[in-house]
Amino acid sequence: MGKRDTKQHILEVAADIVHLKGFNATGIQEVLAAAGVPKGSFYFHFKSKEDFGLQLLDFYDGHFDGLLQKALAGPEGTVLEKLRLFFRGFRDYFAGCGYTRGCPIGNLAQEMGDQNEAFRQKIAEVWQKMTGAVAAALEQARQVGELPVDFPVQKTAEFIVNSWEGALIRQKITRNSEPLDLFEEIIFGKILK
């Protein structure tokens, strides 16, 4: 592998481990073993464990908004139907892993937000993009008349993402789709009207 490929490979492997276990509980040695790379290679690409964590956040960044863009670009259905299917896609993903894992950004916000200012700032950027993507979808829905002209797009997008993150935590405890189903029912049945 070239240097860029090695770095990408380490991040891919690490993203999965950190998603499962959290950042503090993930050891560099474990990442090296899983990725099959020597220690020197890791420290060539990452100055420290903190630097590695921040670059991991960059790696996660854009995943949520990228998937949402793709969902909205689909040919069929209204904007709000596409947004609903986007969230259902995640529900199907979580069903496939026993409702564990949660959102890597929400997990790191909970774990690191109070502990590390550099993490907090980076998470703020990534979270802002998730909210921005949902706000853009709602704005599109508003412009085609699926939502009232005076619908509070930005606030509602923020509430939706926050509530989504809460449902993902709850799901780790219920181990079923109920929190995500309830999220869908109330957001689409009561809020997006």
Place this chain on the structure above:
Amino acid sequence: MGKRDTKQHILEVAADIVHLKGFNATGIQEVLAAAGVPKGSFYFHFKSKEDFGLQLLDFYDGHFDGLLQKALAGPEGTVLEKLRLFFRGFRDYFAGCGYTRGCPIGNLAQEMGDQNEAFRQKIAEVWQKMTGAVAAALEQARQVGELPVDFPVQKTAEFIVNSWEGALIRQKITRNSEPLDLFEEIIFGKILK
């Protein structure tokens, strides 16, 4: 201190440390030092770190519902106004600690829900009580005509607690009251109608 007092003292000191740092990042030594008790005393009361964590969950248990009962017992205002003030009380608490910490139950759900089945089950019980307390408040509001007769009390209570937990995570990143203000605005302005 008597044995019961020592145990209570350890739990009080530990509750604060775990609330701040999380469970895995909290060392037994740190708890012992902060509580000023010897190791033997700790292991007299707790079989293991896991047992200590589970007893800590019992210690947190009832805090949320106890405060809500107290808020509802107040003489003035409608049931929904009292419920709103209850959540505002938490917002004031978080304002006082720079919007850090979050909910100990939500934190432990995120940190331990996937990692430890005994924790997951205990958190499920505690969380159920939080939801039950909010459901009881909504049922009271329904019975006195503040909510429609057919209002979906249980589902809405679950959604409220999940969204609250999400807002508390978001707050660790924004470091201001916006996520909790938005929670209040949408829950009380749009959902509880």
